[in-house]
Amino acid sequence: MPASTGPAERDVAVTVTVNGEPRRERVPARTLLVHFLREQLGLTGTHVGCDTTQCGACTVAMDGVAVKSCTVLAAQADGHEVTTIEGIGDAEGLHPVQRAFWAEHGLQCGYCTPGMIMAVRQLLADNPDPGDDEIRRGLAGNICRCTGYQNIVAAARAAATMLQES
């Protein structure tokens, strides 16, 4: 648990363990976690879509739970662990949810995809064998302007099967 700070300050020192590595930066207090990740750490896989807590493009896992990083201050993540899309797999070893999106054509422009994948990961952690309705409800916080969602639901279902078989 991060300790209490001293008196209020406009710049804060923040240490966040990002994808397993502790990263320490001094940032203005108003810095959002998504900007900390993208601009301070250069991890641009996490996207900013709406910036108003609606689209989910900025979804990352904080202490293992999916949150919208445009609606978390970097200072609130101080002392916590964050996993971004870069932390779950890479070109050589895609995460099963990434493989499922590829196999099922669960993306077109790809803008929503990192957030979708982080959200599906959470959905399947909470409910390893969801039905279509549960998938749609579970992804209510993520917007896609391209796919019409059909193939995203299919990808989530395929990922569930892959994860259960592995």
Next chain:
Amino acid sequence: MYTADFAYARAGSLAGALELLAAAQARGEDVKLLAGGQSLLPMMKLRLAAPETLIDIGGVGELKGVTGGPAEGAEGAKTVIGALTTYRELERDPMITATFPAMADALAVLADSQVRARGTIGGCIAHADPASDLPAVLLALDATVTIAGGHGTREALLDDFLTGIYSTDLADDEIITAITVPAAPPGQAYEKFPQPASHLPLAGACAAVEIKDGTICRAGVAVTGVASRPYRPRDTERILASAPLTPSLLASAAAQAGGAEQGGDVRPLSDQHASGPYRLHLAEIMTLRALQRAVERASGNSSGKAGER
């Protein structure tokens, strides 16, 4: 989008938070408490709020978690929910969902999974959004709010605590510490008609009924999204109380859902999403649906399973 600049401090305990709050106030600063931030940060980004100082209470462990409830005590035990308990924690707490099926209904349709992971029950009450789901459930269940301040602790009925759009009876030097829900009958349900983009209720209604020998012996009803604050439709509750459960009873009670509340006649909100008369119509329909499901559950009908939609 960036918020306006502010100074940030993090409290490690309730006492520490109260101290930071008092100190900031003594310096004349415009100060806000930050819990999960799911309402406050969006407001700050839109510059609807621009506090000079933010006191982050998100890590204050003593304000988290659920105690009491039927499992831990005699029948009639109260459930005390720490103000910093998140929606996600509530949604995954089997005692909460079993004891308060209406809360399970609301938690299943409230915001989205990522927001529920950080949003807190205390933050929801303090924010006092007129279109927020959980306050309707808490109102119908006669919840009280525990508040700590420089001069000690006090208790307020939620119905008295909510005062209007984004406003409550919370003093500048006070912090909500817990929400207490008395023992409730199993016949309860929450129904909403969401605005499709925001998921906020254009109208939402919670009903809690206790039925003995075909007669409603206790009824709590609350409506949200319709007026400047969630309210209890007094005439609806009056019609239900001590009434034999006839086919027409629920409809005639629900017809009064837009009628009168504690402070007089309901003055419906009206905006680009829904006119006042439309909101009042939705209030009636949502109240009827909530009553029907609550009665089903009171009679042990499993088709009204909590959190199903």
